[in-house]
Amino acid sequence: MSTQTPIDRIWPDPETALDDDALLAATRFPDDGGWMRVNFVSSLDGAATRDGVSGGLGDDADRRLFALLRRPADVVLVGAGTVRDEQYEGLRVDDASVAWRVARGMPAHPTLAMISRSLSLDPASPMFADAPARPVVYTAASAPAARREALQQVADVVTVGATDADPRRIRDDLTARGLRRIHAEGGPHVFGALLAAGVVNALHLTLAPTLEAGDAGRIVRGESAGDLPSRARLATVLRAGDELLLHYVLR
Structure with missing residues (x-):
């Protein structure tokens, strides 16, 4: 029988084998929300x-933290390319997360929000057909x-720019919907645009203990502009075996 790799906190306040509550406390959103x-x-x-795909880099500890980071989020924001590459389905958290959320007066599942300039998304795909909350598509x-007309049957399609999606308008619209705790999952071009617009507050980065070589891209792509380069302050260091799970505050 396989066992989960323990996750330890090595800085600050070292502690071994953190349970889910301790991990949630170490990665919590600010109480007032308004955080991406x-x-x-x-x-x-x-x-x-x-x-x-990114899924091959992480291990069971990374997948555990990935699920826990979604648990308190009002919305999961992701680019259309990542949705396709990582084969997203209807955004549903596990039973423990549902119970946790409902006990705190939250909807059972976060809302899925996507960014797509071209709206190259399949309205019949599971991420729409199996969505427990109506998704939002920014374009x-x-x-x-x-394409807009087809997607409007299964999602709220919101225009936030003339030829590209404006990250500040995306954040403002999510906040107006009451979706203040924003958890973004990429991809690199989306992360670059969010950073350049100055709307990112924190980065949770799993550092996998592998050397990949090849031509894989980095976690941020796009032109350096706006608020780039961004300085980061280390907030938490977790370890699972040889893997590091890092939490940085950016703004």
Whole structure:
């Protein structure tokens, strides 16, 4: 029988074998909400993917923390390319997370929000058909009208720019919907745009103990502009075996 790799806190206040409550406390959103954090995994040499997807880099501890980071979120924000590459389905958290959320007066599952300039998304896909909460799709005015009309049957389609999606308008719209605790899962181009717009508050980065080589991209892509480069303050260091799970505050 396999066992979970224990997750220890090595800084600050070292502690071994943290339970879920302790991990949630170590990664919690501020009480007043209005916070956007981004979650990524990277190899030691900076690769953000293995064989084109990020899932192959993390182990069971990374997957455990990935699920726990979703637990208190009002919304999970992700780019359309990542949705397709990582094969997202209807956004549902596990039973323990549902119980945790309902006990705190939250909806059973977070809302899924996507960013797509071209609206190249399949309205019949499970991420829409099996969504427990109506998804939100952020797009540009230049997106094809036929795709917009099709997606409006299964999601709220919101225009937040002329030819590209404006991250500040995305954050403002989510906040207006009461979705203040924003958990973003990439991809790298989305992270770059969010950073450049100055709307990211924190980064949760799993550092996988592997060297990947190849031509995999890094966790941030795009032109350096706006608030780039960004300084980060280390908030928490967790360890699971040879893997590090790092929490940085950016703003």
